[in-house]
Amino acid sequence: MQIVQVDLGDRSYPIYIGSGLLSESNLFLPHIKSDQVCIVTNQTVGPLYENVLQSSLTGKRVALVELPDGEAHKNFSTLNLVFDGLLQARHNRNTTLIALGGGVVGDMCGFAAASYQRGVNFIQVPTTLLSQVDSSVGGKTGINHPLGKNMIGAFYQPQAVIIDIDLLATLPAREISAGLAEIIKYGLLGDGEFLLWLEQNIERLVALESDALIYAIQRSCENKARIVAADERESGVRALLNLGHTFGHAIETQLGYGNWLHGEAVGAGMMLAAELSEKLGWLATEDVARVRNLLARAVLPIAAPKSMTVDQFLTHMSVDKKVMDGRLRFVLLKALGEAVVVSDVGLADVEQVLQASINSGLADIR
Structure with a gap:
């Protein structure tokens, strides 16, 4: 496993890169500060990997939000599904969101984390090559508007980025x-x-x-x-x-x-x-x-x-x-x-x- 550090003072965080990391509880648990966790994924990625991820979250009460898949759904309506899931599960400001998906899921989960109760922790688990090398790193989060891409959002850094190259095997x-x-x-x-x-x-x-x-x-x-x-x-x-x-x-x-x-x-x-x-x-x-x-x-x-x-x-x-x-x-x-x-x-x-x-x-x- 390789580790790259993003150096941002008190907002610094590690990027873990390797094979089989989705099953490594020791990578996730240090970055979760309560028993509340919400996995945000989509209808394509979720069935493939959400069970493996949940098994790594030992002792946590895990809520799951599955979003429709695709860039066309990167909008306010879809974002609101995350807030619905958090509120229905009665998650407080000590919750941790985990983005399990590509750039669309990561951007929306990060924006939800920046907004929910004015800011909660989140972890990036990028599942596409593009999100592993770009959108999961650096804290840009947001959604699209019909007049422009990524025009609404926030700068908000994750607690960690966990990159498992094994997840690329199912990609087209x-x-x-x-x-x-x-x-x-x-x-x-x-x-x-x-x-x-x-x-x-x-x-x-x-x-x-x-x-x-x-x-x-x-x-x-x-x-x-x-x-x-x-x-x-x-x-x-x-x-x-x-x-x-x-x-x-x-x-x-x-x-x-x-x-x-x-x-x-x-x-x-x-x-x-x-x-x-x-x-x-x-x-x-x-x-x-x-x-x-x-x-x-x-x-x-x-x-x-x-x-x-x-x-x-x-x-x-x-x-x-x-x-x-x-x-x-x-x-x-x-x-x-x-x-x-x-x-x-x-x-x-x-x-x-x-x-x-x-x-x-x-x-x-x-």
Whole structure:
């Protein structure tokens, strides 16, 4: 088992990474402060793993809330099911919520924990590769709004993150690829050595080889923990973690949440960011080709959806969280492994890159 520490003073917490961790009571019990526990999961993950988790919660009175599965349900109505379950079970402010699921479950459980009786403990048990390397770490919680993704939420840190790679065995291949997008992101934005490792080992990750997975997850969590420790509330360097997300969130919002997985949209978004970086003279053509090749080998989209228009992109990007003072901000690449946040990109350049990507017809390569 590997342990990565997220260093946030009195809100610091460990990330445990390994095989068979869902059965390890000693990982859970130290982070639970009363006999009240509520497992928040969904209708897909719950039947697979909730019994194993409950057996690890020795001596606890466990309530269970099963949410509908999918990004389309990441909204106020579904969030209220968590509050219903907590109140019906008469849970007090000493309760501990455990998020057993992917990013949607983790974001909603964390937001519920931040809100219920003005804040209760919670533990993240991410069950998708994407949530293991990204959404479960760093304390971003929230729900979607019809006009924008993750626009309503709170910064709220868990007590611990417990990553069991065995849970990935039941995932569809498409979900694995979606998680690889966020792993690739860490290499592109600031870890050039890791990017080289990914270029040499991406097929091992697609095949879920255990040692490669543990290394990639640990390296990704270390990168994110370092950035979060430096900028917990995204007032500076943490914005780099949004590489590909300005474009990606526009894709998710336009196509309907869940039609493209978050990681698929981020993959296409990173490709667009690389192409815009080339347009600005920062990346060479061969650099962009490396990004395209790596994303394709990870079985991710490498272009914008051909059903979208430039105007649709710009409309959705104008209400994205990353807009500041009315100006679009992009995370772009000065070089592979060196990301920067910029807000002075010419609109004509953005439009040309988007139109070329839409016209390429490459979006559906997976």
